[in-house]
Amino acid sequence: MKNDKIKNIIFDLGDVILNIDVPLASQSFAKLSGKEQQEVLAIFKEKEIFRQFETGLLDEASFRNYIREIIHLSDLSDDAVDTAWNSLLLDLPPERVSLIRNLSKSYRLFLLSNTSSIHITQVNKILKASTGIERLEDLFEKVYLSYEMGLMKPDPQIYQQVLDEAGLIAEETLFLDDNADNIAGAATLGIDTIHVQKPLTILEYLKDYAA
Structure with a gap:
């Protein structure tokens, strides 16, 4: 169900945007x-x-x-x-990118991922091959990566840093992640959350927001 207070959406990467098999x-x-x-x-x-x-x-x-x-x-x-x-990085369905681009017309969009530089280099290659888009930064207002921040989800400090740097209000922010611990960490700050669980994807979870 859509939360009408939401102005900002923060996406996880793995198994939310990009399919992975850890x-x-x-x-x-x-x-x-x-x-x-x-x-x-x-x-x-x-x-x-x-x-x-x-x-x-x-x-x-x-x-x-x-x-x-x-x-x-x-x-x-x-x-x-x-x-x-x-090898754990699989495919990036173009329809998820189309959804993100559609959402960007109405919401401030961010990415927050526990990841490494080697993975991000490869993800950008997968993104370009799948959609023609050069890099993740072209889809979001800001990309927040754990290896650059020195923090990892579900540490509440990582979410607080995103809120502070981007000037976001927790209650106006939606966070999507496939990991229950990461969802719980964000929720402690008052961020609205969606636990993405297969076989559903962001196409189903965010359909009301994209309408």
Whole structure:
């Protein structure tokens, strides 16, 4: 149901705009290393490598080197690391971009994503191939990325920073995310939320806003 107070919409990226399959990344690294996928997942969790990368504690070179170190593949090329890491990124349906462009006529639109620089480079390639649009920044008033902010959802501070920098009022702002914890984090600040859950997409959740 449409909230008539809403003036601003903040979108998550993965499984909201872009389709993703997170386990594919660990599966790809498992194939490269000859390890079981669960072993790779356990190593990554213990080292918090993705959290470090997605909050900017590791730059691209440090991330690739750390991957080589912890899965014991010193000769793995940069391209091989990037390809495995990007394997979780799937397609970006053009109709979702059309919806966003339509919504931009009536609302201030923002993107807030837990992500890394390697992923964003690839996402922009997928976006251009799918729609002809060069980069995410062409769709939103501002793109907020965890690795640039040094914060990750669901930390309430990341939402507060977006509100403060963009001059948004929480009660006039709608946030869409596929992760229940991220939704809860935003809701603590009074932001209106929609938990995007498959098989529904933003086309269904936002149809009243686009009308």
